Amino acid sequence: MATSITIMPRVLIDRRPVSAHSHSGACKVGALMFKTHVSSLPFKRGRFPLATPVRASSSSSSSSGISQITPPSLISEGPCAHASAGGGGGGATTGTGTAMSAAIALALLATPQPALAETVAVGGVASAFAAYGHYASLFTIAGALAVERVTVTAKPTKEQLDRLVAADSIYGIAGVILLGTGYMRAKYYGKGWEFYAHSPVFWVKLALFAVAGASSLLVTTKVVQAAIADNKSEDGDVPEFGDALAQRMIKVINAELLAFGAIPLTASLMARGIGYNQDFPWQAGAALVALPAVGLSAKYLKEAFDTKGEWEK
Numbered sequence: 001m002a003t004s005i006t007i008m009p010r011v012l013i014d015r016r017p018v019s020a021h022s023h024s025g026a027c028k029v030g031a032l033m034f035k036t037h038v039s040s041l042p043f044k045r046g047r048f049p050l051a052t053p054v055r056a057s058s059s060s061s062s063s064s065g066i067s068q069i070t071p072p073s074l075i076s077e078g079p080c081a082h083a084s085a086g087g088g089g090g091g092a093t094t095g096t097g098t099a100m101s102a103a104i105a106l107a108l109l110a111t112p113q114p115a116l117a118e119t120v121a122v123g124g125v126a127s128a129f130a131a132y133g134h135y136a137s138l139f140t141i142a143g144a145l146a147v148e149r150v151t152v153t154a155k156p157t158k159e160q161l162d163r164l165v166a167a168d169s170i171y172g173i174a175g176v177i178l179l180g181t182g183y184m185r186a187k188y189y190g191k192g193w194e195f196y197a198h199s200p201v202f203w204v205k206l207a208l209f210a211v212a213g214a215s216s217l218l219v220t221t222k223v224v225q226a227a228i229a230d231n232k233s234e235d236g237d238v239p240e241f242g243d244a245l246a247q248r249m250i251k252v253i254n255a256e257l258l259a260f261g262a263i264p265l266t267a268s269l270m271a272r273g274i275g276y277n278q279d280f281p282w283q284a285g286a287a288l289v290a291l292p293a294v295g296l297s298a299k300y301l302k303e304a305f306d307t308k309g310e311w312e313k
Helices: 020-040 079-085 091-109 114-151 158-189 193-197 200-232 243-271 282-306
Strands: 004-007 011-014 066-070
Touching (some): 114 158, 114 243
């Protein structure tokens, strides 16, 4: 009596004998199609929807006449191997194995597991957008700093001052996006927080971001002060930074560019596991970030309010 087998999810295939001479070609086709399907399935962090090829367990004791597909190894231990091991001992057995190989491969190809595919697709899109936002914000920061670097001058024109205000505003917004997308990637879409927490290079990367962000407080404060003074000016004179302050601002911007330029290098090293140490305490890394963030923020804010522009003298 012919039986049926169930293949994920709920696909029924008849096991009907075919002629023995068709075994070789059909078996190879079935194996190839099966391998192609399995290799195309999405997976992440070792979570594979079908960890190993399936094998039909022909249980004749089943009251429903249906056999359940169970792992592992269709190709090495499945119908192809059984048929070849049996030699010429029966066309029906050989034909059954051939039909099963081709049928299982076709069923797998026709069954994409929509729920899993949808979950992977949604996660993949979110991860892609987080990565895009992260990289785009870093490039935007570099561009904004470059604009500031070539615009800062002792005696800016109205257009130059407006350009500084715009560039510094874009820099601040991009910095927030960089920090937010970086958090999302570390927490949800990257290698996992346990990996990053024990990577000293990861904390060096954050320390570079903290140094650049704290250093920018000097430039941002003076640009905002100059913009406020310009808005309050009744005679139309544009506030002047003066030679000393302008040179100091340029040096700080140069340091920021160097810090942000080193961040991609640390990211590349970190992604490859360079320096990773399971015993590295994350508290030490957090301290490496907090100390320059707090210390340099206080230093540059004090310097910003102590250093007077020409309009403040």
